Amino acid sequence: MFEQLTELVKQYGGDAVVNNPAVPNEQNEAVMEEAGGSILSGLKDMVASGNISDLAGLLSGKTPIDMNNPVVQELTGKVTGNLGEKFGLSSEASGSVAGGLIPQILGGLINKAQDPNQPGFNISDLISSISGGNGGGLMDAVSKYGGQFGLDQDGDGQVGMSEAISAVTKKSGGLGGLLGKLFGGK
Structure with missing residues (x-):
């Protein structure tokens, strides 16, 4: 799944990272890699902590993938904190990256998972x-x-x-x- 997640981060990273003046160009790729890793580890943390109902709601399409979604909120907090800590980005810049990436990436991930024509993704x-x-x-x-x-x-x-x-x-x-x-x- 990490490969699919990385692909989605690169696909949606243009506006949130590459075209973001708060992210130095030489850090674009590293910031996108960190965002993808943080999203995957955040999803794992949710399962480990027993937060399955929010995740199930997200995967079933029952809850919108926006900033009101508890999964999006949790992942945004994780990504924002990790980007600030590792790259010295302000909380505003980190939040902008996270808010621009996470809903799009989760939406893309769910669309791929729901597409029976996606080989190797089940x-x-x-x-x-x-x-x-x-x-x-x-x-x-x-x-x-x-x-x-x-x-x-x-x-x-x-x-x-x-x-x-x-x-x-x-x-x-x-x-x-x-x-x-x-x-x-x-």
Whole structure:
């Protein structure tokens, strides 16, 4: 997932970083790398701390990706602090970079995750990346709620990763369809 995140940071970094006079040109690439790393570590921190409902709301498309979104707020704070600390940017400059990048990057990430035509970017990769490889609470949420939405493929009362992937490949909608079923979408 880090590669996809890095790609999105570069895609959206023009206005927020490159064209930002508060960011010295020689620091543009390093600032974008730090922003991408901070976003990924912020998502991991949310899973580790059990903040799964906000993340689920974001991934399901139920909550707008703006500064009122708790995930956006948390990531903005993290990125702002890291950029200020590592590059000596003012809190205003760091906040401008974070506010310009995070909603666009998260929107792009969710669009890629919901696009069944994105090879190599699926739910197992996303869960693995932000949960440190063990699935953590996100996989628990899939197991807990998945049976209610027809994801329990073998009828054992539990939804494993292979069943979630199988359900995604058998039913239309890809990740967006799966997350919509899990989190109350259409």
